[in-house]
Amino acid sequence: MFIFRPLLISLGLLISANTLAREVNVTVPLDYGLIRNVLISQLFTGEGQSARLWKDGKECSFLDLSNPQIAGQNGQIKIDNDVHAKFGAKMGGKCMTLVKWNGILETLQKPTLDKTGTVLSFPVTSTNAFDSKGQKLDIAQLQDLLQQVVAPKLADLKIDLNKSRDDIIKTLLPYVPAEDSEQLHDAVNSLRFNGVKVDDKNILLNLGFKANVKPADTHPVDALSADELLQWQTIWQDWQASLEKGIDQLPLTNEMAANRDTLHNVLQNAGTAFEQGLTVDHEKDHDPVRQFINESWDQLAPLLRSVSQQLPGAESLRYLTLIAATDLMYEVESIGSPFGLEISANGLRKIVRSYIKHNAGQAS
Known part of the structure; x- marks a missing residue:
């Protein structure tokens, strides 16, 4: 009876998405409420x-x-x-x-x-x-x-990690360039539990993993073409509609319900920042994607932590994954660029092109 399988999938996504060039250990706190x-x-x-x-x-x-x-x-x-x-x-x-x-x-x-x-x-x-x-x-x-x-x-x-490796790879593969797919498989297969502790509020899981990492590619990536942009807009509109519906259906208490507007606004700002990053050239210090993450996270993270306590199991763990992954972002980028990607307009352009290419392959 694998009660915690949804949890494992979420953790797997977090860890494999941030795979590094050396043996890395990351402590992931699992709140008892989740x-x-x-x-x-x-x-x-x-x-x-x-x-x-x-x-x-x-x-x-x-x-x-x-x-x-x-x-x-x-x-x-x-x-x-x-x-x-x-x-x-x-x-x-x-x-x-x-x-x-x-x-x-x-x-x-x-x-x-x-x-x-x-x-x-x-x-x-x-x-x-x-x-x-x-x-x-x-x-x-x-x-x-x-x-x-x-x-x-x-x-x-x-x-049980062994029961989720295929799910992890299947979920991440559309976002990873084809030349890095082998690296993704190696990273997921190397994922191990190295330790576990218990404190008053959490189970603290220490997970270790290995992967080759590319130095961050600082060369500018071409903006999306008109055809690519149209495909992206269709993808984003579908995602946004699903997320907007999810926000409206969150079972929030009266105190938390006032924050629905905050979630909606952050989602709208994300769409604007992402499209700017995909289509407009900019100076490195004025990257719209990185600016959006930097400016929004301090506001969004506490809200997500509070919301996660009111959601059913699988949904609450998706929020945990987002929170933990973003908290680790700066540490990850200080070491290198996982799968050659980065949190920037350049990185987003690579991810979007990989996803569009994957979708085209699925449709053919």
Whole structure:
């Protein structure tokens, strides 16, 4: 049960998109709120964010978990779940309740890497159950069920790099020049977990990767032709329409809802800056693409972090990817230019041409 697969894909995109020329280690913090969103979207899919983890064949006995709460504790993650359990027997065609128990199941789970550095798992190291008054569970049958059925299912959570490498490559390939596609494959295949730690707010994943890197090409790249610009405008209009719809559908609280206009404005400014970068020659110190990133990020990043806490699992992790990738941008460019690309008008022109060429190949 690969609960965290959407998370892995997002992390893979972040790391592979910023591959460097040497062995590089990057620490990526995974907020517990984001992990909880993923857990709910993948496992707690029943009514009221619940999961029925066991039932008998007569529908008279069952065990439900709900409302998971995740935190860090002494180097492990602690997951508290509401428990609703009932044991019954069928008599005269009806279920008679014999035992009913409500309380909290607390599991401590130790993030653990396998020997290859490609699988992160969360084995359970301890389980405790308490009723609403804080009294420990003393029902032997229910204790056995929690140990033998529930704990193994929670322990089956995994982040498996091997299951996402193809997805990472497929997603990134349209944006990478054809001559650098082999480098992309090598970079993704080198991706490994090098370490994992837990603090009060996050799981801290240390990821390592290798790739050859080109020095940044400072030679001017030709502006888009009229035909290329028309193709780009069609692509951007489709993207913008999708993003605008997504912004309008964000489930924001009243306090955050006022920031929809900010998101819309940033998107409009992006379209203007990108088209200027693609079509107009400019001095290096007045690069419209870089200026847009520099001027917008301080305003946008805190908003995205707040918004991400209110979204379902996969969507919230896309925001995490954007935030982390942009935070790393300056560090990456200080070392070199991944896949010969850079955050600039020059870099954008290369990316757009690669994407247009890829689309043309897909259509033929």
